[in-house]
Amino acid sequence: MTAIETKTNLLDLDLADCEALVVGLGFKAFHGRNLFKWMHKHGVVDYDAMSDLPKSLRLVLPETTEMRLPRIIEEHPSSDGTNKWVMELHDGQRIETVFIPEGKRSTICVSSQVGCALNCSFCATARQGFNRNLSVSEIIGQVWQAARRLDRSPTNVVMMGMGEPLANFEAVVKAMEIMQDDLAYMLAKQRVTLSTSGIVPNIHRLREVSDVSLAVSLHAPNDALRDELVPINRKYPLAELLPACKQYVANDKRRKVTWEYVMLDGVNDSPTHAKQLIRLLEGVPSKVNLIPFNPFAGSDFGTSPLERIEVFRARLARSGIFAMTRKTRGDEISAACGQLVGRVEDRTGRLGRVRVETNEPVGLIKRVASR
Numbered sequence: 001m002t003a004i005e006t007k008t009n010l011l012d013l014d015l016a017d018c019e020a021l022v023v024g025l026g027f028k029a030f031h032g033r034n035l036f037k038w039m040h041k042h043g044v045v046d047y048d049a050m051s052d053l054p055k056s057l058r059l060v061l062p063e064t065t066e067m068r069l070p071r072i073i074e075e076h077p078s079s080d081g082t083n084k085w086v087m088e089l090h091d092g093q094r095i096e097t098v099f100i101p102e103g104k105r106s107t108i109c110v111s112s113q114v115g116c117a118l119n120c121s122f123c124a125t126a127r128q129g130f131n132r133n134l135s136v137s138e139i140i141g142q143v144w145q146a147a148r149r150l151d152r153s154p155t156n157v158v159m160m161g162m163g164e165p166l167a168n169f170e171a172v173v174k175a176m177e178i179m180q181d182d183l184a185y186m187l188a189k190q191r192v193t194l195s196t197s198g199i200v201p202n203i204h205r206l207r208e209v210s211d212v213s214l215a216v217s218l219h220a221p222n223d224a225l226r227d228e229l230v231p232i233n234r235k236y237p238l239a240e241l242l243p244a245c246k247q248y249v250a251n252d253k254r255r256k257v258t259w260e261y262v263m264l265d266g267v268n269d270s271p272t273h274a275k276q277l278i279r280l281l282e283g284v285p286s287k288v289n290l291i292p293f294n295p296f297a298g299s300d301f302g303t304s305p306l307e308r309i310e311v312f313r314a315r316l317a318r319s320g321i322f323a324m325t326r327k328t329r330g331d332e333i334s335a336a337c338g339q340l341v342g343r344v345e346d347r348t349g350r351l352g353r354v355r356v357e358t359n360e361p362v363g364l365i366k367r368v369a370s371r
């Protein structure tokens with residue numbers, strides 16, 4: 001093993017870890033706070049520039065620690081202001097992070113895994129297969145890089161990039177704590193959103209340890225169709241998902257679950273689907289984000305026509321469900337929802353399988369949908 005592999009990456013640490021590390025080296029805890037603040041609030045990853053740390057601490061830290069971040073290797077600015085960064089990790093894997101400006105808001109869409117293991121049929125990331133979880137430093141490092149590029153903290157973070165955040169629970173929760181920390185990125189709980197395809201046991205766990213906003217990739221109003229579109233539904237069906245989400249927001253009257261619903265032409269966008277959705281969400285404080293499907297090379301789905309999306313939206317709205325159509329951003333640079341791919345050395349062996357499965361997925365789904 002090389003020396004580098006045994007060093008602690010300081011960017012993997014939250015505030016408490018940072019204090020503990022510094023105390024362990026024989027220094028006062030407040031130096032740990034300062035160290036944390038230097039890295040995240042000021043973006044300084046050079047021991048010598050941390051001018052209020054004791055010289056002796058600055059000398060001893062590099063013996064056992066390092067500060068390692070993902071590297072931005074490509075930048076793809078789009079004419080709508082969206083920017084996609086391709087970041088390379090220490091092992092050569094690549095992930096993508098998207099910056100979405102909107103008026104005074106600046107949202108960073110952060111990845112949680114290299115690839116994704118969940119195989120949703122309409123998502124480009126799924127086609128890449130899965131390699132590994134990101135570490136805390138690789139997750140918070142995306143926010144760190146964005147803050148440097150923008151010269152300020154982003155106003156919002158959405159865990160909606162590559163990967164399933166609740167399948168990388170500990171690292172994602174710790175990274176989100178750092179996002180919320182006053183000595184770091186200072187994001188309020190409404191400004192950090194985690195999106196999940198519905199790993200139900202971890203929605204319950206999240207409720208116990210975190211207060212971030214919850215978004216759920218629903219995409220279908222019944223189990224038969226959702227089993228096809230979001231295969232994790234076979235393990236955690238709607239009858240388990242809905243109560244978990246309801247419970248997540250139960251303690252705060254102002255909170256709502258955000259439901260993401262990708263509009264797939266002829267698959268999930270009929271008035272009957274809207275009616276089923278209204279019934280499904282009864283009693284759950286909800287807002288619905290309708291996402292026009294973003295096509296990618298080799299995908300077999302089509303985008304619902306805008307008029308049909310509007311009819312669907314209006315139907316939800318009439319029944320009292322707040323619903324909006326998500327503006328498609330960054331599609332010209334393949335940075336829109338479901339288009340992030342990075343460079344993933346697949347370890348699932350899925351790529352061979354997918355080629356077979358893609359022969360006729362839309363036909364299969366239509367059969368299910370018309371039941």
Ligand code: SAH
Nearest residue numbers: 123160164195196197217260293294337338
């Ligand atoms: N794995 C998590 C985080 C990804 S969030 C989750 O599933 O929630 C990205 C969102 O974009 C999800 O709601 C996903 O279902 C949606 N999406 C995936 N592919 C898409 C596509 N081609 N067009 C539009 N939305 C898509």
